[in-house]
Amino acid sequence: MITSLTEAPPAPPLRFAAPEGDVARTLLVPLWARAEEQRQPRPLVVDPWACAMVAAFDYDFGVLREAQASQLGCCVRAAQIDRWVRDFLRRHPDGTVIELGVGLNSRSARLDNQRARWVDVDLPEVIALRRAFFPDTARRTTLAMSITEPALYRQLAALSAHGPRLVLSEGVLVYLPPTEVRAVFDQLAHALAGAEVIFDLMRPPVLWCQRGHDAMRHFEAKFVWSEWSEAAVRGFAPTLTLATEVSFYSLLYAHPERLPLWMRWLGPQLADRLPDVRSLYTVLRGRFAA
């Protein structure tokens, strides 16, 4: 197992304002979730960088104090993706991991094996912040571009031309209109043929209920992309094969003691009567044909 914590968390004297863009600002939720997770006796994600970054923001993270389910949710999702990234790095220690909409995620530091290359992509205002914490190195490149820009995909192809690549996005595509998500998959399929891919997928009922979301109700950004089935995503990129789909429900309810009491009771009741509840939100892993 890779347990590298060789890159020290940033020292805290810097102060930062929260990002101004509505979508960019959402990075605060998973960042806060990973920082909170460090209070657990056995954190699902070990992320001292998140604590240092939360401490550096002039932002009242107290608004999220009731968001217990989202806190756990962000961490089980991150931990699942970490398992898949570690698996990729075990098979391809010199491969390239491309993270789209990376926010202030420390994955390229916390999973680094001292050999892989990392390409971290996000909007310019986010990358300006990110570079203060995670400077570029010989093996880590940060790109300040929207994932809707065609020029990005030419750069990704050039940066990862030397070997196996994994492209992932965590909690990002849901903020893009469906036509833009389609274009992202289409461009990935062409520019990164042969790459492995990881992303998360919501079903429409999650969007219908987002007003009641324990964390997102404090933010202006809205979830706008969902699909009834993963087959729709394969329609965006016919060369895409999806091998594994893990239900967020199963990840979340593996830790019922950490959920609010009402969710502990209601979730299993609903899932028994309406089994589709288990697949309302999933994390998927697949590959584009070479």
Ligand SMILES: C[S@@+](CC[C@H](N)C(=O)[O-])C[C@H]1O[C@@H](n2cnc3c(N)ncnc32)[C@H](O)[C@@H]1O
């Ligand atoms: C909820 S945050 C998730 C951040 C990170 N993946 C994590 O799990 O910590 C959503 C991120 O997607 C980024 N994002 C949204 N739309 C984007 C776009 N068009 N291009 C690049 N990044 C985008 C936001 O700036 C933000 O950092």
